[in-house]
Amino acid sequence: MKEFVVIHDYLVTQEIVGDWDGQEEEVAERINEIYHTLYDLAEEDIESEVLxxxxxxxxxxWIGQESLPELETDDIYDWCRHVIENREQYLQESN
Incomplete structure (x- = not known):
């Protein structure tokens, strides 16, 4: 159940993302936007463990992707939607 997952446990600060040549704030914002978008797109009855x-x-x-600071909201949304729709594939690959 989605409501049992605390999104704030995943959010990052610019100090956590490492050195991005002055773009640490943008990187932290993009990573956090990805977390929030995934959470928002997940169905309400998703199993907590899966989410x-x-x-x-x-x-x-994402943390090693050079394009991260310039990532657009539409791109984030598209990636997150793809992950949610294809979660079984992504979760298999991560194990």
Missing amino acids: MQILELVWDA
């Missing part, structure tokens, strides 16, 4: 596993994919998938 947590999906949210745990974000850091590994």
